[in-house]
Amino acid sequence: MKSTAIMIQQWKNALIAEIQTLKEYEGRGILVLKGQHLATSEGGAVYWLVMAYPASLFAGGSIVFEYNGKKAEGNILSSEGTDVIAELDLDLGAEIGKGILRNEPWDLLNKLIERLEEIEEDPSKMKTVENVMNPPQQTFHPREKVQSTVHEAVLRSKYNPVTYIWGPPGTGKTYNLARAAAYQYVNDRKILLLSHSNAAIDVITLEMCRFLQENHKWTGGEVIRYGHPEKEELHSHPELNVAKLAELEDSITGERKRKFEKKRSILKKKLSNRFNITDSAKLTKIEVGLAKVREKLRKKEGAFLEKAKVVATTLSKAATDPLIYNSQFDLIIVDEASMAYAPQIAFAATLGTRVIICGDFKQLPPITVSRHGLVGKWLKQDIFHLSGITDWVERRQSHPQLMLLPVRRRMHPDISAFTNELFYHSLVSDHPDTLHQRSSISNQSPFEKQAAVLMPVIDHLPWCITDSGSRWNLMNSLAAIQLMLAANASGISSIGYATPYRAQARWMNTIISIFFNKRDVFITADIFASTVHKFQGSEKDMILFDITDSFPQEKAGALLTKKESGRLINVSVTRAKGKFILLGDDQFIKKHVSGEKPVRKLIHYLEKKGKTSNRDYASVFSPVHTKRLRWYEKNNTEKLMKDIDNAKFVIILSFEKVEDIPGEIWAAVKRGSNYKTIKILCKHKEGIPLTSFQLDSREYKHPFIGLDQKVLWFGSLQPGTANNKGFSYIPRVFSSRFFSAYVEGLY
Numbered sequence: 200m201k202s203t204a205i206m207i208q209q210w211k212n213a214l215i216a217e218i219q220t221l222k223e224y225e226g227r228g229i230l231v232l233k234g235q236h237l238a239t240s241e242g243g244a245v246y247w248l249v250m251a252y253p254a255s256l257f258a259g260g261s262i263v264f265e266y267n268g269k270k271a272e273g274n275i276l277s278s279e280g281t282d283v284i285a286e287l288d289l290d291l292g293a294e295i296g297k298g299i300l301r302n303e304p305w306d307l308l309n310k311l312i313e314r315l316e317e318i319e320e321d322p323s324k325m326k327t328v329e330n331v332m333n334p335p336q337q338t339f340h341p342r343e344k345v346q347s348t349v350h351e352a353v354l355r356s357k358y359n360p361v362t363y364i365w366g367p368p369g370t371g372k373t374y375n376l377a378r379a380a381a382y383q384y385v386n387d388r389k390i391l392l393l394s395h396s397n398a399a400i401d402v403i404t405l406e407m408c409r410f411l412q413e414n415h416k417w418t419g420g421e422v423i424r425y426g427h428p429e430k431e432e433l434h435s436h437p438e439l440n441v442a443k444l445a446e447l448e449d450s451i452t453g454e455r456k457r458k459f460e461k462k463r464s465i466l467k468k469k470l471s472n473r474f475n476i477t478d479s480a481k482l483t484k485i486e487v488g489l490a491k492v493r494e495k496l497r498k499k500e501g502a503f504l505e506k507a508k509v510v511a512t513t514l515s516k517a518a519t520d521p522l523i524y525n526s527q528f529d530l531i532i533v534d535e536a537s538m539a540y541a542p543q544i545a546f547a548a549t550l551g552t553r554v555i556i557c558g559d560f561k562q563l564p565p566i567t568v569s570r571h572g573l574v575g576k577w578l579k580q581d582i583f584h585l586s587g588i589t590d591w592v593e594r595r596q597s598h599p600q601l602m603l604l605p606v607r608r609r610m611h612p613d614i615s616a617f618t619n620e621l622f623y624h625s626l627v628s629d630h631p632d633t634l635h636q637r638s639s640i641s642n643q644s645p646f647e648k649q650a651a652v653l654m655p656v657i658d659h660l661p662w663c664i665t666d667s668g669s670r671w672n673l674m675n676s677l678a679a680i681q682l683m684l685a686a687n688a689s690g691i692s693s694i695g696y697a698t699p700y701r702a703q704a705r706w707m708n709t710i711i712s713i714f715f716n717k718r719d720v721f722i723t724a725d726i727f728a729s730t731v732h733k734f735q736g737s738e739k740d741m742i743l744f745d746i747t748d749s750f751p752q753e754k755a756g757a758l759l760t761k762k763e764s765g766r767l768i769n770v771s772v773t774r775a776k777g778k779f780i781l782l783g784d785d786q787f788i789k790k791h792v793s794g795e796k797p798v799r800k801l802i803h804y805l806e807k808k809g810k811t812s813n814r815d816y817a818s819v820f821s822p823v824h825t826k827r828l829r830w831y832e833k834n835n836t837e838k839l840m841k842d843i844d845n846a847k848f849v850i851i852l853s854f855e856k857v858e859d860i861p862g863e864i865w866a867a868v869k870r871g872s873n874y875k876t877i878k879i880l881c882k883h884k885e886g887i888p889l890t891s892f893q894l895d896s897r898e899y900k901h902p903f904i905g906l907d908q909k910v911l912w913f914g915s916l917q918p919g920t921a922n923n924k925g926f927s928y929i930p931r932v933f934s935s936r937f938f939s940a941y942v943e944g945l946y
Contacts, residue, residue: 203329206577207319210542211312213578216571218305224568229254229302231264234295235470238483243273243288245483247470248300250281252708255397257427258493261306266291266298275302276486282467284486310519314546324549330360331548331556332541332586334600351602352379356530356555361548363588363601364557367627368618368773369609369738372557376532377406379555384509385416388529392511393547395538399736401430403534404511408439420444423507425500425523426516441507445499456492459485514543517550524550533557535736537581540565544582556582560589561622562773563735563766595624606630609738611637611650614772614779617804621797622769640740640777644689645682645819646811652780653805654678654815656749656926657787660915663749664900666944669702670756672747673901673913673941675783676707677828677930679743680714682780684824686741687715687724691778695739696728697771699758703747704730706944713936719825731767734774742775746783746798748791755791765797772801781805813927820928827937830928836864836916838931842906843867846875851895851905853880857887859902861916865889900945909935 230251237245248264256262256278264271264287273287283300318324340358345351352375355362366372380390380403392407394400404424411417419438428440437443446453466482501522504510510523514533517523531551533544536558548554560583567579583589591598607615608630619627641650662674683694696711698704707728715722727739748755758767772779785802792799820830831838840863843850850868854860865888868877872891879887880895904912914929932938 203325207315209573210577213573214308214312216574217569218308220569221305228299231298231300236293237479240286244290245286248283253280263301307515314518327549328545331545334361336599338599349375349378353382356553362555366604367559367623369607370604373403373406377403381407381410383530390509390530391528392532393514394534397429399535400511401428422509425512441500441503444503445496448499452495459489514539540578541582541585562770611641611777613650614775618772637777643691645685651808654782654811655785657784658926661751663752666702670700670747671702671706675745691740693725693739695742697731697734698745698747700747709940713934731771735770738774740776741778743780743782744771749784749787759798768797827934829931833927839912840867846906848907849876851878853903856883908938
């Protein structure tokens with residue numbers, strides 16, 4: 200075990216290096232719009248912070264808040280939507296403005312180091328780690344008895360210390376793991392279900408629950424979801440949620456918790472309208488009361504966990520919560536293993552007698568920030584690579600401890616064909632029923648009867664700009680909204696928007712709530728927008744993959760060009776059940792990305808399937824789904840002229856040079872220049888044909904015309920500026936919320 204001891208020491212050194220980099224790393228963090236001092240505490244001060252967008256922050260988590268050049272460390276007392284109540288070690292004043300909130304995970308890594316140190320003192324746990332990292336080449340399960348993939352997983356996990364399951368997208372990882380766990384549970388085994396994310400563990404818990412109930416094997420309180428569920432469906436299953444069970448067991452304390460939460464909501468509403476010292480003191484008192492109530496209920500949760508036969512939680516929770524890491528189980532099942540650090544999985548395996556490690560090493564690897572050599576060696580690579588499993592696969596051999604899930608049921612064959620050939624060595628096949636089942640989605644708009652589509656958005660204008668190291672593309676975002684609106688109108692029930700860039704994902708989440716509101720649009724679809732990394736483990740009827748990169752950037756981003764970019768492309772494509780649309784400037788990618796890169800191969804594949812035509816564009820951009828967004832062909836300026844004439848107060852013109860604005864538009868602006876404020880934001884100021892106007896000092900970034908802080912027209916109005924095979928539409932946005940969000944985001 201000497202080599203195992205050396206390896207664990209290197210793991211600890213790698214984690215220390217990653218922690219150090221995280222502490223130094225000046226990432227973007229979460230924008231806080233404003234804050235209010237609520238009370239003075241022993242440690243400093245309690246603040247109510249309002250974030251720019253909702254974020255998942257958990258009570259007790261460590262934070263750093265940066266404001267006016269100061270860094271205040273603290274802990275989260277509560278988090279709900281965009282509101283955070285936090286105790287900080289500095290008093291920053293009664294009212295605070297914009298700041299940055301950072302919630303870094305180094306505390307979790309410190310706890311993992313502690314768990315590894317405990318393993319070093321236990322020879323049996325050291326042996327478990329050795330089996331995980333160097334899987335035995337001899338198996339003991341009766342292969343001749345295998346009847347199905349579920350049965351094989353059960354037999355392997357019954358007879359072998361470690362089982363690796365390779366589950367390419369759509370091959371039924373959740374289906375197989377939930378049933379394997381259910382069969383072991385029925386046979387009186389104690390099981391720990393783990394995953395990298397809350398969303399993934401929610402899915403497998405619900406699937407196991409449904410299977411047991413359908414087969415009349417369900418007993419309330421024996422299968423427990425421990426932690427912070429993300430899926431709403433879990434909240435309707437109190438028998439699964441350990442927190443709800445504790446509240447039902449101690450109904451008096453549970454009722455006190457609900458009353459505290461109701462009072463907190465009322466006080467927050469009052470304070471958001473008008474701040475006063477009395478209410479702020481009451482809110483702080485309520486937060487303290489809630490903390491005490493939660494602690495009392497937590498002791499009840501421990502009793503439920505001890506009695507449970509199946510516990511489902513995250514890998515992070517397992518390493519940080521003594522109720523988990525001080526327990527022992529018969530079987531550990533780890534899902535989405537390729538996204539977790541190998542030391543996390545090895546530690547988790549030591550909590551049980553046997554372990555199933557399931558994932559897909561062709562999808563996204565663990566995320567690290569440090570460039571330390573040991574981090575690259577042990578944390579940046581997934582456990583399938585580090586255990587040698589992938590070496591066998593690349594040699595076209597099957598490791599004895601590896602089982603493959605070989606049949607896809609998720610994707611339309613026109614979508615899966617690309618990834619089957621490029622990433623999975625044609626080892627995976629489509630189920631015979633998949634084409635028929637997914638045609639009901641592919642037949643819908645946008646792009647009826649097409650499952651895999653390339654939609655170029657090319658007009659050679661500077662839409663793609665840099666935002667704190669990330670990128671966002673305004674025109675792509677509005678084109679994506681139109682595609683989503685079309686899909687929603689056609690009856691597609693779930694839509695995913697994926698992009699490589701955090702800035703673009705944040706922007707999309709801001710504007711989705713503007714265009715998809717129940718007053719203007721009958722919403723039938725579930726819509727989720729995020730970076731590609733947050734899509735792993737999920738699926739949607741339709742996926743829009745926005746490559747985002749375009750002019751005026753001088754090269755494509757590293758996310759699309761680096762060595763591991765294939766994993767990002769694989770995840771993007773394989774989330775789609777019935778329709779996949781690649782959106783963006785394919786000419787830019789062809790110019791700046793090697794033909795051997797997966798994104799280029801994807802574009803080539805989609806071009807063979809059929810590039811969108813002018814008729815396809817018209818079918819998407821001619822229909823009007825909401826008054827807030829309408830598209831016009833570039834040679835149709837009639838509505839714009841009316842908007843300019845009807846503007847009452849302010850007209851903003853943003854352009855590169857005077858010639859970009861047609862003469863008739865200048866004439867319309869000039870007609871109202873005596874009684875309207877005309878603001879000019881341009882790169883080249885020579886020759887402006889107006890006598891009365893204001894020059895805006897801000898930098899020119901996008902071509903647009905803004906009217907009365909509620910109407911925006913984007914794009915070039917000169918005919919013939921767009922590529923004649925490209926994008927020939929300009930959008931009109933009618934929304935004061937969008938106007939404000941756009942100006943704030945741009946400047």
